Amino acid sequence: MRSTVGPLLVGAGVLMTLVGVLVWSGLFGWFGRLPGDIRVETPGTRFYAPIVSMLVVSVVFSLLISFIRRIWHP
Numbered sequence: 001m002r003s004t005v006g007p008l009l010v011g012a013g014v015l016m017t018l019v020g021v022l023v024w025s026g027l028f029g030w031f032g033r034l035p036g037d038i039r040v041e042t043p044g045t046r047f048y049a050p051i052v053s054m055l056v057v058s059v060v061f062s063l064l065i066s067f068i069r070r071i072w073h074p
Contacts, residue, residue, distance in 0.1 A: 004072075032050050032053050034053050036052030037049065037053055
């Protein structure tokens, strides 16, 4: 029986490294400032609800998982 956990963990690590480098380089500066993200700042308090940004993350992860499943189990 083949072990499938190892390659999956390596792939997840590479993906997280790539996303980390992109965030560090400033490429995702727009993220969190999309239309529909709620940001309220007053002198005494700050409230932030990244609704649309989290929808984007959800769609991207759903597509990624669907793609991985199609490749992994044809």
